[in-house]
Amino acid sequence: MEAFEYAHPTTQHEAIGLLGSKWNDAAVLAGGTDLISLMKEYLVTPKRVVNIKNVEGLNGIHSNAEGVTIGALVTMDELLENATIRSEFPALTQAAGGITSPQIRAMGTVGGDLCQRPRCWYFRNGYGLLAKDENGKSLVPDGENRYHAILGNSGPAYFVNPSSLAPVLIALGAKLQLAGTKGQREVRASEFSVIPKSDEERENVLKPDEMLTHIVIPASSHGLRSATYEVRQKTALDWPLAAAAVAVKLEGGKVREGRIVLGHVAPIPWQAREAEKELEGKSITESAAASVGEAALRGAKPLSQNGYKVQLAKVAVKRALLAAAKGEA
Amino acid sequence: MADYHWPPTDKCSLIGRRISRLDGPWKSSGRIKYSYDVNRPNMLHGKMVFSPYAHAKVVSIDTSAAEKMPGVKAVEIMTEPGKEVFWAGQEVVAVAAETEEQARDAARRIQVRYEKLPHLVSDVDPRKAGEHTKQLAEQTDGNPDQALQQAEVTSEGEYGVPVITHCCLEAHGQVAEWDGDNLTIYASTQNVSGIPGEMVRAKIADSADKVRVLTPVMGGGFGSKFSADTWGLACARLAKKAGRPVKMMLERDQELMAAGARPSMYAKVKVGAKKDGTLVGWTSESWGTGGPDAQGGAPSIPYVVRIPDRRVRHTTVLTNIGPARAWRAPNHPQMCLITMSALDDLAAKLDMDPVEMLQKNIQMTGQLAKTYSAELEKAAALMDWKKRWHPRGDKTPGPIKKGLGVSIHTWGGAGHPSNCNCTIQPDGSVSASLGSQDLGTGTRTVIGIITAETMGLPLEAVTVNIGDSKYPPDGASGGSTTVGGVSSSTRRAATAALNQLLDKVAPSLNAKPDELEAIDGQIRVKGNPSRAISWKQACAKLGTTPITGVGQRQRGNDDLLSSGVGGAQMAEVSVDTETGLVHVDKLVAVQDCGLIIDLKTAESQVYGACIMGITYSLFEDKIMDEQTGRCLNADLEFYKLAGIGDFGDIVVHMMTGPGYDERGVIGLGEPPVISPGAAISNAVANAIGVRVPTLPLTPDKVLGALGKGAVA
């Protein structure tokens, strides 16, 4: 890793002031479970590392009339242990519980999970976020793309969004609070991730001088039935091949409205709007869930090696819906 | 002349028992140091620059900027300009600096210019490999074409196993330290006694006597750590240049790129049988890659079950994937998967239970036919096979399908050359010294058990000295040869030492030496506890001079050991046919290995092998990108290994008793890792009704086989 300046501010204001105007000026350090690997591989080489773990006000999970606020520094373990989350938003507990290993759950933060960089192996081997060869051609379509995107993959981005929490937060209608040198702003969780179109763009709306401070799940989401279903090969230290998070409002056994968000299948968490429509007014039976799963993947365009992910995502939607209806996963 | 034999097993107090390994507490407490953990005073850290290209010519190397970096003390060119590199990850330059970080930063400042050359990293289709194919080996026995024509049933299929790596927990590497002309190497090696000579051949040391190799413990080798390696030589040279000790261990990405690959093997097979299941003919066209300079002839398939009429053709594909190294039971897991899958498919076509088919043809397995037969029966009992087996395709409703699979395997495992000195001190202490190494298998413990058993002492009373090239030379630990070698030399050395002691003690017991025995901490007249003296009193009679017995594993026939084992394994899997996920619910491993010295470490070998086998069956694949020539999963994130939660029950049964014990000691490292791939693949086919042709059995392939995904 390149040498860097190390800062450990204690206030948000101070922290933001230490961030720069370009990505290479500074990097936010939370749990460090991703950032340190990126730095060791020279994939990011910030001049300054800003440790935010001592910054006031970024910890804890608090409920009030507006909803539940989760500080960016809340760890996966804290999320898992929180009784309100467990009873109100089981999908979030399930997603956090699936994340890799006890070590990462102990260190990794909710903010870090949402801001972590993609795991595309071309990116991680130094070919850039858009995985290009020397001539600027993407390596993914003709390359090893078994773990790449099946949706939102018209290029030049083919990686998948790595966050397991993001799909759930979108399904629950959460908002993210960002703070920067120009002040605070709030974005919907569904608008946080974006598909980069060029080398200059990043995979979310954060500016170099901004950080994520809080996540708010609105009070209106209480009473939703939610579930996450992930298809993983290994029980630990592994990534889902496909996942679905669903949150539904049931009335008289029928879906009044519902959100279905796929994870690990597109450069952004993928909200399956067509499938959401199809779900409305239905009771969640095995066959209804299966046909909603089909609908969710209708636009999928698999690459040469990842057709199987279409099937996995369909099954994830079906099983998540059935689990949500039953109130279990 | 002393008579060398093993005591009858019912008379043994240690041999054949379940005994915990001697170094367990030292390892778990960190008291004993792996090479990786050795830190010498004033030590520097070495890092290497690797080729990013799969095939290139090194045009120039400029180390000047790196040499000016803080902390940098020495630089060593490993591939001279003008020379070619043949895989991405091949070593080009090494640099030593005060800290690991400085060395890494300096390595990044070394400027290497390459001329890129064409590469090939894909082995899936030999026809596309063009000039990169070699050695069209062919072997024909009898008249396979005629046999297959006359066969009542034939089955055709394509099967295969990709390139995987060794993934030793401890990386390759060493610490090298000079004292004048004397070199000490703390190496993670399978070949303690062999490394000094290598240092002389490389002109690093002027005499093997001046090189000392220390490997008290190591974190696995699996066949990838026989040589000092280019990094071992470079490390010693850096240490010489800098005049300070240097530690250079590979990083995980380097491990996966360059420190050993298991060759792939794919085959198109046709196999035929009579209606009653009697196998009659086999033909196969196989291919595979073992890296840039693979050798080897036609694979010995059909494996174990030697169908009399057969033709085998094999093509080697030369690729820039990194060099092949022996991988636990070289070629056997691949040959086993291909053979046992083909036979299983044939059995399915015949509507026959595959265990029955194996039993029906058991004579084709040759000398070990009776062993296999007994092992299959034992495994079937442990799996409850007869009750639980069903014909292909689990008809139970729902997405989860269960299935059973079987496979058998063989290995040699004769002991390697070994020398042991066993010393008895006048104070009663006993030691056995060998230039062998314990890869983590239990070698140290086995040596201790044999020494103690021979002397009639408890295990704690003996000291085992291994992992030091100063001790009597011993063979490299590969091919399951260690336990046979060291058991023989140790038993001989201990017996020789004891006999000398008995000579000294005999007069005081008024007996002839051969009337005495060492038992329960005493020397006594055989079967007569009243005419005895304690071990300590006996040893005191040595006066001031210790005695040493010398033992050497006999060349050729050695009564204390033999070779040739069989094993049978059965797997039970659950397959989620909607997601293609495979779970191994149960793996039964039945294994013989002659006389077992330590039942616990023997069973541990089999447990470990089963886990390793489940891992390569479900997860492992060295993924090479044809466009960049790079290994894309040179990390433990996407080079997936099973964790403790990723498999079900493992049931191990060792065949012991009459028919096994009297064969003497036989190696066990390789055999149990051979069958899991085939047994698990067969179980999956039995569960879902179709064959998933190649390992690993990942969701994409399982769904492909089920027609639910885009790939097969």
Ligand SMILES: Cc1cc2nc3c(=O)[nH]c(=O)nc-3n(C[C@H](O)[C@H](O)[C@H](O)COP(=O)(O)OP(=O)(O)OC[C@H]3O[C@@H](n4cnc5c(N)ncnc54)[C@H](O)[C@@H]3O)c2cc1C
């Ligand atoms: C083998 C393995 C498997 C994994 N599997 C999963 C999985 O299945 N699902 C999953 O979701 N994750 C998975 N992870 C990733 C893990 O969850 C993340 O590494 C972790 O959540 C990151 O949190 P952190 O606090 O350590 O972030 P850091 O490493 O500190 O930061 C990560 C990135 O986010 C930025 N950042 C962090 N906090 C903020 C903030 N508040 N504002 C702005 N930017 C910020 C950093 O600058 C950095 O770029 C896996 C990781 C590994 C190694």
